[in-house]
Amino acid sequence: MKSSGTRGHQAPSAPARSAPGPDDAPAPSRPGRAGRRPPLLLLALASAAAALTLLPLVYLAVRAVERGPAYAWNVVATDRTLELLARSVGLAAVVVTACLVLGISLAWLTVRTALPGRRAWSVLATLPLAVPSYVAAFAWISARPDLAGFSGAAFALTLVSYPYVYLPVAAALRGIDPAQEEASRALGHGPWSTFRRVTLPQLRPAAAGGGLLVALYVLSDFGAVSIMRYETFTRAIHTSYKASFDRTPAAALSVVLVLMTVLLVAAEARTRGRAGHARTGGGTARPTPPIPLGRLKWPALGWCSAVAAAGVAFPAGTLGYWLAVGNSRTWDPRGLLETGGITLLVAALGAALTTCLALPVGVLAARHRGRAAHLLEQAAYAGHAVPGITVGLAMVFLAVRFAYPLYQELPLLVAAYAVLFLPVAVGATRAAVLQAPPVLEDVARSLGRGPLGVLREVTVPLAAPGIAAGAALTFVVCMKELPATLLLRPTGMDTLATRLWTETGTGSYAAAAPYAAVLILIAAVPSYLLGRHRA
Amino acid sequence: MRRPSLRTIGALAASVLLVPLATACGSDGKGAGSGTEAGEKSGGGTLVVYSGRSEDLVAPLIEKLEKTTGSKVEVRYGDSAELAAQLLEEGDRTDADLFFSQDAGALGALGKEGRLAALPQKSLDRVDKAFRAENGDWVGVSGRVRVIAYHGDKVAEAPDSVHELTGPEWKGKVGYAPTNASFQAFVTGMRVLEGDDATRKWLKDFQANDPQVYEKNGAVLDAVDDGKAELGLINHYYWYEKAAEEGADKLKAKLHFPTKGDPGALVNVAGVGILKGSDQSTAARKAVDFFLAEEAQTYFADETHEYPLAAGVTGGDDLPPLDSIDAPEIDLSRLESLQVTLEMLQEAGMV
Numbered sequence: 001m002k003s004s005g006t007r008g009h010q011a012p013s014a015p016a017r018s019a020p021g022p023d024d025a026p027a028p029s030r031p032g033r034a035g036r037r038p039p040l041l042l043l044a045l046a047s048a049a050a051a052l053t054l055l056p057l058v059y060l061a062v063r064a065v066e067r068g069p070a071y072a073w074n075v076v077a078t079d080r081t082l083e084l085l086a087r088s089v090g091l092a093a094v095v096v097t098a099c100l101v102l103g104i105s106l107a108w109l110t111v112r113t114a115l116p117g118r119r120a121w122s123v124l125a126t127l128p129l130a131v132p133s134y135v136a137a138f139a140w141i142s143a144r145p146d147l148a149g150f151s152g153a154a155f156a157l158t159l160v161s162y163p164y165v166y167l168p169v170a171a172a173l174r175g176i177d178p179a180q181e182e183a184s185r186a187l188g189h190g191p192w193s194t195f196r197r198v199t200l201p202q203l204r205p206a207a208a209g210g211g212l213l214v215a216l217y218v219l220s221d222f223g224a225v226s227i228m229r230y231e232t233f234t235r236a237i238h239t240s241y242k243a244s245f246d247r248t249p250a251a252a253l254s255v256v257l258v259l260m261t262v263l264l265v266a267a268e269a270r271t272r273g274r275a276g277h278a279r280t281g282g283g284t285a286r287p288t289p290p291i292p293l294g295r296l297k298w299p300a301l302g303w304c305s306a307v308a309a310a311g312v313a314f315p316a317g318t319l320g321y322w323l324a325v326g327n328s329r330t331w332d333p334r335g336l337l338e339t340g341g342i343t344l345l346v347a348a349l350g351a352a353l354t355t356c357l358a359l360p361v362g363v364l365a366a367r368h369r370g371r372a373a374h375l376l377e378q379a380a381y382a383g384h385a386v387p388g389i390t391v392g393l394a395m396v397f398l399a400v401r402f403a404y405p406l407y408q409e410l411p412l413l414v415a416a417y418a419v420l421f422l423p424v425a426v427g428a429t430r431a432a433v434l435q436a437p438p439v440l441e442d443v444a445r446s447l448g449r450g451p452l453g454v455l456r457e458v459t460v461p462l463a464a465p466g467i468a469a470g471a472a473l474t475f476v477v478c479m480k481e482l483p484a485t486l487l488l489r490p491t492g493m494d495t496l497a498t499r500l501w502t503e504t505g506t507g508s509y510a511a512a513a514p515y516a517a518v519l520i521l522i523a524a525v526p527s528y529l530l531g532r533h534r535a
Numbered sequence: 536m537r538r539p540s541l542r543t544i545g546a547l548a549a550s551v552l553l554v555p556l557a558t559a560c561g562s563d564g565k566g567a568g569s570g571t572e573a574g575e576k577s578g579g580g581t582l583v584v585y586s587g588r589s590e591d592l593v594a595p596l597i598e599k600l601e602k603t604t605g606s607k608v609e610v611r612y613g614d615s616a617e618l619a620a621q622l623l624e625e626g627d628r629t630d631a632d633l634f635f636s637q638d639a640g641a642l643g644a645l646g647k648e649g650r651l652a653a654l655p656q657k658s659l660d661r662v663d664k665a666f667r668a669e670n671g672d673w674v675g676v677s678g679r680v681r682v683i684a685y686h687g688d689k690v691a692e693a694p695d696s697v698h699e700l701t702g703p704e705w706k707g708k709v710g711y712a713p714t715n716a717s718f719q720a721f722v723t724g725m726r727v728l729e730g731d732d733a734t735r736k737w738l739k740d741f742q743a744n745d746p747q748v749y750e751k752n753g754a755v756l757d758a759v760d761d762g763k764a765e766l767g768l769i770n771h772y773y774w775y776e777k778a779a780e781e782g783a784d785k786l787k788a789k790l791h792f793p794t795k796g797d798p799g800a801l802v803n804v805a806g807v808g809i810l811k812g813s814d815q816s817t818a819a820r821k822a823v824d825f826f827l828a829e830e831a832q833t834y835f836a837d838e839t840h841e842y843p844l845a846a847g848v849t850g851g852d853d854l855p856p857l858d859s860i861d862a863p864e865i866d867l868s869r870l871e872s873l874q875v876t877l878e879m880l881q882e883a884g885m886v
Contacts, residue, residue: 080881229714229750231886239886242616242716243873247624389617393624400628408630487621491583491611491630502590502612 038368039451043376045360050379052357053419057258057382059394063251072252080236081256088233089260091154091225092218098158099214102307103165104207108195109300111173114290116297121304122170123528128311129163129473130523132480132497134223135516136160136311138504139318141227152228159311160224161217164424165210167473168431171466172206173199175435178288191291204271205434209427212268212381216423219257219385222483233257234387241389254390261385265378316520322513331514335499340518343479343495346410350417350478354425355471357418362429362467363459367438377426384423388483391420395488413488417478424477425470432466433459472526479523496522582606582818583630585622587615587637588805592838596831603825604818615641616716622810623648632813633822635676635805638716640723642673642808643871651808655820661827661845666804668868675804675867676826677835678842680860681721683791683799684759684767684774693766693791697725697799700766701740710747710755710764713885717752717770717803723876725798727865731875738883748885753777760788768799775840775854792855796863804844804867 064072109115110122128136137156140147147155176199184194225232233253240250293300358380365377383391395416399407406412436459444454460467482497489498496519503512582604586593590612601608611631613621619641622629634651636642645651651672659671666675685693694700700709712718726734747764749755755767756777767788774790793799807826809819825831832843836850842857843850880886 239877240874241620242614243719243877246874247620249874389620393620396621396624400625404628483617486613486617491609 038364038370038373041452042360042364042455043372046364046373046376049357049361049418049422050376052415053381053383053422054379055383055398056386056391056394056419059397060251060254060258060386060390062397063247064255066248071248072255075249075252076256081253084231084233084236085256085260087150087231088219091150091157091230091232092215094154095157095161095218096211096214098154099162099165100207100211102158102162103210104169104203106162106304106307107166107170107173108199109304111170112288112291113300114292115300115304118290121308123524124308124312125166125170125304126163126527127308127520127524128159128315129161129167129476130480130520130527131160131311131315132223132482132500132516132519133157133160133221134227134482134504135319135500136315137224137227139315142318143314148229150230153225153230153232156224156228157218157221159307161214162307162311164213164217164473165207167469168206168210168428168466169203171428171469172203172431172435175432175466176202176288181288206431208268208271209431212264213384213424213427215264216261216381216385219260220387222387222389237387238389247393250390254386257385257387258382261381262378264385265381269374269377319513319517319520322509323517325510336514336518339494339496339499339515340522342493343497343519344522346413346417346485346495347475347478349410349414350421351425351471351475353414354418354421354474354478355429355467358422358425358429358470359460359467361422362426363433363455365426365430366433367441367459377430380426381423383419384421388420388481389487391416392484392487395419395484408488408490410490413485413490416484416488417474417481420481420484421474421477424474425467428470428473429463429467432463432470435466436462472529475526476523479519580606580815580818582608582632582815582822584608584610584633584635584822585618585631586610586612586635587618587641588635592835593635596825596834599830600822600825604821606815606818608822619644622650626650627812629810629812631810632815632819633807633809635807635826636673637805638720638870639673639675639804639806639867640720640870640873642668642806643868645808645810646670646672646868647871650811652811652813652816654809654823658820658823658827663844663846665862665864666802666844666867667806668808669866673806673808673868674823674827675806675844677805677832677839678802678844678857679717679804680771680792680842680862681717681799681801681803682769682771682774683793684756684769684788685791686759686762686765687787687789689762689765693789695791695794696797697741697768697793698737698797700746701737701744703744705744705766707745707747708765709741709744710749710758710767712749712751712755712768713880714750715752718768719873719876719880720803720870721768721798721801722880723870723873724801724803724863724865726872726876726879727869728796728798728863731879735879735882738879738885742883742885756788760786762787771854772840779840792860794861796861798863800860800862801865802842802857802860802862803870805841 106121106125110118110125115121133156136159137152140156141152144152180202181194181198184198185191189197219232220234221232222234222238225235226238233256237250237253237257240253241247361376361380364373395412396407399412403412440462441454441458444458445451449457479495480497482501485495485498486501489495494502496515499515500512500519503509503515582600584593590610593610593612597608597610611618615637618634619636622631622634622645625631634642634645642651646668651668653671654674656671659667659674662674666678667673683693683697694705699705722734722738725737729737747758749758752769752773755764755769756773758764759767760777771790771792774786774788777788778786807823809816809823813819827845829845829848832845832848833851835841836843836848840850840854842854844857849856877886
C-alpha cells in the first residue's frame with residue numbers, strides 16, 4: 001500500500017496528485033524526486049561530512065595492512081571470527097526485534113491513543129536512552145547474577161536502545177496526515193487493519209532507520225556485553241588491544257565490522273521501501289483525535305508501566321540505593337556541578353556539529369536517488385559500528401600527525417562525536433525530510449527560489465521538529481560516550497561519563513551514583529521536551 | 536512552521552564554529568611550548584603523567600609531587616592497557632612524560648617498542664632486580680602477590696601449589712575470575728615458567744575440575760568467605776581490604792601463600808617508566824624518585840595494602856615480608872605476551 005496521494009483535507013495549497021498512474025511504476029520512482037540531480041552545493045557539503053566520518057577507515061587501512069595483507073587476513077580468517085560474528089549478529093537481531101516491538105507499540109500508544117497520562121508516558125519511554133548501557137547492565141546483574149550471558153546482554157541493550165526506534169516512530173506518527181487513516185476508516189477498515197495497511201507502511205522509514213541504529217549500536221557496544229560477560233566482536237577487539245598492545249589485529253577485526261555496517265545499511269535501504277510519507281501543509285494539520293482504548297486501557301497501561309519499570313525505575317532505584325549508602329564523603333557538589341557543566345558543553349557542541357553535518361546528508365538521502373547520494377549515505381554510517389576505542393585511537397593517530405594543535409583539545413573531541421554519531425542525526429533528518437511534501441519544494445522552485453533557498457525556506461522548517469529530535473538524541477548519546485572521550489578529552493577534563501568510569505573502576509558505586517544520577521537528570525531534559533512536543 | 540527553530544539551528548551552528556575557536560585561543564590544555572618546541576628544561580614546565588592507577592589513589596600525592604619536581608603536574612587517568620595503546624599511537628609526538636601503570640605488562644609493551652627511556656641506575660637500585668625491567672626502562676613501585684584464599688573452617692590445609700587444584704578433592708570448590716587481568720598475568724607467568732604445553736594442560740585439567748567463575752577478585756573472596764567456594768585464586772590485598780573493613784577476626788577466609796616458586800605465588804607490580812623524548816625528563820626522574828621514596832611507598836602500602844618495593848620500607852599491615860614469599864623468578868616484562876595466554880583461555884573455554 002503506497003498511496004502517496006495526499007488528499008488535501010483542508011489545505012488548498014497543493015494540488016492533490018492523482019493516486020494511481022505513474023506511481024505504479026517500479027522503483028526507484030519516489031514521489032517527486034526520482035531522478036533529479038542533486039544540487040552541487042548539497043553534494044559538496046554532504047561529501048565533507050562523509051569525508052570526516054571516513055577518517056577512521058583510513059586509519060584502519062593503515063594499521064590493518066601494516067604487516068602485509070597476509071598477516072591481517074590470518075587474523076581475520078579464523079573459525080573464531082565466524083563464531084564471534086555469529087554471536088554479534090545474533091545479539092543484534094534479537095535486540096533489534098525487541099526494540100521494534102517496544103518502540104513502535106509505545107510510540108503508537110503515547111501518540112495516537114487516549115492513554116491516560118500520555119505525556120508522562122512518552123517522557124518515560126524516552127528516558128532509558130539516558131541510561132548508559134554499562135549502568136543498566138550493572139544494575140541488572142547486581143540484582144540478578146543469573147542474567148549473565150546472552151539473555152542479560154540482550155535485555156540490557158534492548159532497554160537502553162529502544163528509544164532509537166521509539167523517537168523517530170513517534171515523530172513520524174505525529175507527522176502523518178490523518179486524512180489517509182480517516183479515508184481508510186471510511187472505507188470500512190477497522191483500527192487494527194488501518195494501522196497495518198496505512199499507518200505502518202508510513203512508519204517504515206522511521207522504524208527501519210531506528211532499527212539500523214540499534215543494530216549498529218549493539219555491534220559497537222562494549223559496556224553491557226562486558227558486564228554481562230557475553231563475548232562479541234567488539235569485546236574481542238577490546239581484549240585484543242588489552243592483550244597484545246598490538247593495534248594490527250584489532251584494526252583487522254574492526255574492518256570486518258565496517259563491512260558488516262555496509263551490509264546492514266544496504267539492507268536497511270532495501271527495507272525502507274517506496275512508501276510515500278508526505279503530508280500537505282507543515283504544522284497546520286489538525287491533531288489526530290486520540291483513539292479510545294476501551295477495554296485495552298489496563299493492558300496498555302501495564303505494558304507501558306512494565307517497560308518504564310525495567311528501563312527507568314529499576315536503574316534509578318539501584319542508583320537511589322547507592323546514593324543512600326553513600327555518605328557525605330562521596331558527595332562533591334562542586335565537582336558534580338563543574339563536571340555537569342562541561343558535559344553539557346561538549347554534548348551540546350557535539351550535537352550541534354553532528355546535526356549540521358547530518359543535514360545535507362539527510363536531505364540528499366531523502367530527496368535524491370542515485371549512486372552519489374547512496375554512497376554518501378553509506379559513508380556517513382561507515383564508522384558507526386566500529387568500537388569507540390577504535391575511533392578514538394584513529395583520531396589520536398590522525399591528530400598527532402596532521403592536526404597536532406588540536407590534539408587533546410575540545411574541537412577534536414567534538415569532531416569525534418560527529419564521526420561516531422552522525423548516523424543518529426542522519427536517520428532523524430532523513431525521516432523528517434521524507435515527511436515534508438516534495439510538492440511544496442516544487443512550488444518554491446517554480447516561484448524562483450534556488451535549491452538552497454528551498455532548503456532554507458521550505459525543507460528545513462518543515463523537517464525542523466524531526467531534526468530537533470535528532471539533535472536531542474545526539475546530545476544524549478554524546479553525553480554517554482565513554483571510550484573515545486577517555487582517549488581524546490583534554491588532560492584533566494572530565495565528563496560525567498568519565499567520572500562514572502573512574503569511580504566504578506575503583507569499585508566505589510556510592511561515589512559513582514551521583515554522577516550517574518546527574519547524567520540521567522540532564523538527559524531527562526531533552527527527553528521531556530521531546531515527550532511534550534506537539535506539532 | 537516554526538521559524539524560530541531554524542534560527543536556533545543557525546545559532547547553534549554559529550556556536551559550533553565559535554566556541555572551539557574561543558577554546559583554542561584561550562587554550563589552557565597543554566600551555567604554550569608544548570609539543571615539539573623543546574620546552575623548559577628546568578622547573579616551571581608541566582609534567583604530564585598518564586596514570587593507569589586510579590585517581591583517588593594518585594591525586595592526593597600530586598600536590599606533594601608538584602613541590603618535589605618544581606613543575607606543575609597534570610595527570611591523565613585511564614585504563615593501563617588503553618593508555619599504553621594511546622601512547623604507542625601517539626609515538627614520539629606524545630605529550631606524556633611519565634607512565635604510571637597498574638601492571639608490568641603494559642610497561643613491557645612500551646619498552647618493547649622502544650618508547651621508554653632508561654632510568655638512572657640510582658633509582659633502579661632502590662628496588663630488587665626482580666621488580667624492574669631487565670634493561671632498566673621501568674621500575675616497580677608496589678607489589679601484588681597471587682595467593683590462594685581458603686575457608687578456614689572447611690579447609691584443613693590449603694594446597695601448596697596451583698597444580699594441586701586439578702585434583703578430585705577440589706572438584707567444584709575453587710573460585711576464580713578468568714577475565715581478571717591479574718589471573719591472566721598469573722597464567723602468563725606459568726607459561727614463562729613451565730612452558731606453553733604444560734600451561735595448556737593445566738588449564739584443561741583445571742577447567743575440567745569445574746571451578747566456580749566470578750567477575751572479579753573481590754567476588755571470589757566473598758564467595759570463599761561465605762563458604763560458597765572453599766578455595767579462591769586472588770591477589771593478596773583484597774583480603775587485607777576486606778579485613779580492614781570488616782575486621783580480620785570476622786573473616787572466615789584466610790590466605791595461603793603457595794611455596795617452592797609456584798606460579799600461583801607470582802608477584803606482579805605496578806610501576807613507572809619515563810617516555811623517550813620527554814621535554815621534562817628532569818622532573819620525570821624526580822617524580823620516579825618521589826614514588827620510590829618512603830613517603831609515597833608507605834602511602835601506597837597503607838592505601839592499597841600492596842607491598843612497598845623500595846628497600847627499607849615496610850608496609851603498615853601485618854603482611855608477611857616480601858622476601859619470605861617464595862615467588863617464582865621471572866622477568867616481569869615478559870608478562871606482555873598476553874595474546875597467547877588469551878588464546879589458551881579461549882581454547883579452554885574460560886573466557
